Amino acid sequence: MELTDQEKIRRENLAKIRELGIDPFPAATFPVTHLAADIPQQVETDAEGNVTNLQEVTLAGRIMSQRIMGKAAFANLQDSSGRIQLYVSRDDIAPGEDKTLYNTLFKKLLDLGDFIGVKGFVFKTRTGEISVHVKELTFLGKSLRPLPTPKRDEEGRVYDEFKDPELRYRMRYVDLTVNPQYKEIFRKRSRLITSMRQFLDDLGLMEVETPILQPIHGGAAARPFKTHHNTLDVPMYLRIANELYLKRLIVAGFDGVYEFAKMFRNEGMDRTHNPEFTAVEFYVAYKDYNWMMETCEQLLEHAVQSVNGTTTVKAGEHEIDFKGPYRRLTMADAIREYTGENIDGADEEELRAIAKRLHVHVDKTMGRGKLIDEIFGEKVEGHLIQPTFITDYPVEMSPLTKKHRSKEGLVERFELMVNGKEIANAYSELNDPIDQRERFEDQLQLAERGDDEAMATDEDFLRALEYGMPPTAGIGIGIDRLVMLLTGQKSIQEVLFFPQMKPQAPAAPKN
Template identity: 60%
Template sequence: MSKEKPELSQHELEAQRREKLRLLIEKGINPYPNEYEVTHTTADAKAHQDEWVVEGEAGAGHQRISLAGRMMTRRIMGKAAFFNLQDSEGVLQVYITRDDLPEGYYNEVFKKLIDLGDIVGVKGFLFKTRTGELTLHAEAFTLLTKVIRPLPVAKEAEEDGKKVTYSAFSDKELRYRQRYVDLVVNPHVRDVFRKRSKMIAVMRDMMTERGYLEVETPILQPIYGGASARPFVTHHNTLDMQLYLRVANELYLKRLIVGGFDGVFEFAKDFRNEGMSRFHNPEFTQVELYVAYKDYNWMMDFVEEMLEKVALELHGSTKVQVGSHEIDFQKGWRRVTMFDAIEEQTGHNLFGLDVPELRKIAASLKVGTDDTMGAGKIIDEIFGEHVEPKLIQPTFITDYPIEMSPLAKKHRSKEGLVERFELICNGKEVCNAFTELNDPIDQRNRLEEQARLRADGDDEAMSVDEDFLRALEYGMPPTVGLGVGIDRLAMIMTNQESIRDVLFFPHMRPEHAG
């Protein structure tokens, strides 16, 4: 009996490929040419097959096309071979024969020096095999990139009558670290990011069509503000000053409303020095929108319309499957106050209670608190533990305690509350909005209270921004503001469990050798 050849190590496989690279160069073949004319994609070939596949003599009257991509599989059968070509749009089978190539190329180069994963170009015409599979008959073949490091290749074996897959590139951490490999060997992952991109385009188009101006604001800020979060700190050498990566772009966008724009928005990278989880990444994307002369009731209608449109554009339906839930984004979502929602789930009416009373209720609900927490933060913790995870369908939670919302306008009819809402969907906050506080005296008092909380140990409390207060003193019209978490919304719209699955390059712990 013949013995099976032992599998080569990664190091040995790479050494083999480097030797093939040397031989290609020795033969005068450029393994890394500068360009290649690509006329179509595999998707084009499939879309036009009815007109491009013609009967009769091979090649006669056929549409010639040129494709490029990776060779993902290969079957060599003597003087001919089939291989699968994968480009950005999909996969197409390619057929090539010895006689299609220059003398000696098929046996000495194609069979011996070309490997799976190599990026190649092919020119030829379409036909269908006897089994009906659309195939490109390659009349020309060009190596475009010699790949030194082999791609992970899944292998199937039969064990106890069942097919078992080995060596699939499925380890989550490895996929996140090597997203470039993940996108090649798990091409369905590309669809997630295509949908994310389309989602952003739909939102941008809707805001632009309304006449709102897309703007850019500073990422490096001398004073961070606009959200309760710990910042990342950096240093500007020339100015010899400490700067912060923005935690939000709110305060700069509101300055633009002061300056006379009636509507501004920004798709922004924001940074918060907080814990990491499947819902949190220290670097994340959100869109913030500010519209003059509107309030939070108007903004709820706008959000409903925008996300309904996103669902329709991405899925052709207002209904989106997310895990085991079918979430319906059709307009007309439930609106419930924060205190009513808490009472529904816990039986406790927290409105008007002082800190000791809130601590007692939190303890009875097994919600942890500490001495740095004020009333607003305790209420928020109770809501996060007992209400938020249960809100699966899109739900507007409205009318928050004033302590939780230092930048929001006081409620016009409810003492101690502000005109604020959060959209909760699939158990997590997706967006946050409020009628903006434009009273400069009230705003100063609230920011100074934030500064006191910060001095007492709340490292997520805001600082006093004198320039922002000066801007308000010049006058900001009645305004509503909105922030939508793009990453979390993308998780819902693409049915992904972790924020890392909708980020090309999520933050990871340092990679250690060994």
């Protein structure tokens, strides 16, 4: 491994720290009592502005800057919450005759990015900055690579910022250290999942786990990742959906189940798609899609309010309000409203003609359902900014959905569209095993025509349905896209800690 000059210096410092008898990677627990960002909120002062509390605080984190001034120094410590200024005096941290801790370790061997622990008291500097006067200093971890450090020239231009998206996504450990403002995205993501889980628990549903490695790729129309199980000598698939397993649990007698799950689809990548994504799906017995629409409104209103303190979010030039009720529009009415075309009763050839008039690209592998999906996706989705339920899909688009109770050729399904993208997909679940088998057979015909997203027949799921499943409502909600909305992000990579990336090109050899 070829090292840069900076990396060589840091390894030399590492060796010198060991020579001092200090372990540069200690294993002992360091008892932190305060976080940097909390201290300014907790400070109490007297009439002269002197800090009267926080006489003993213990913090740990990275050194992000140093200003050495002989026998004293200022430094910035960054922990998980933010930064705080440290004041370090030689005679405080090295009170005896041996000044090695300050003169050698702190002044010469401590590099930016190193971890230290400090113990001291809080005070205000002459300029009024809340700081920690360090009385004890402990070395906690050596950084062998220098962190990117932005530099500003005389004209105020900034250089060497760690802003390149590909580098940021590839090296999150660096990104979130030098760009800590992005941590709030992931804190909101965590709060969102927590608030949704609380809502579903309060609804009386049980959280469950279902297989990620499955013998059949079912539950959605998508291309799977395929692998091989050596012991069983059978092909296996990473799940594209957990729907069929959750419905098996409804058959088993649970009234309501939910799962926050990772899904995997071997498809394209763009600003709103990642091959691995997170969704929450829940299924409730003795309910239908009308009940699920109302529940979805309540869930999202609760979650957005919990995360952002308001039901409105800013998405580019739009302000989106998640407070219910949401607009409801059938798929046929939505296509008619935004294109002027009527798809009611249109057969496959008529749909191809409509697509051609609308300049929507289609191919011969597409059946009636896929054609309608393409028309809707190209010409309607982008107009649906405020939360809108698109309801009553054609039966060909929904092989797992109960047929509409009063509208021939349609099913009881809705998708929630927000800011031009699908956020949720829900059904009155199909519980007729004979009808379900026929739908699987229709999917098989599409697969034979070349549709690699067609759903496979799951004989075990059909067997489960034959034992009887009550009327059931089910929904899947995409967590990643919802986080994008709540945090104002335009790219899904911004809301994933570790998005999928192309392999990194090897470094060019140096002459």
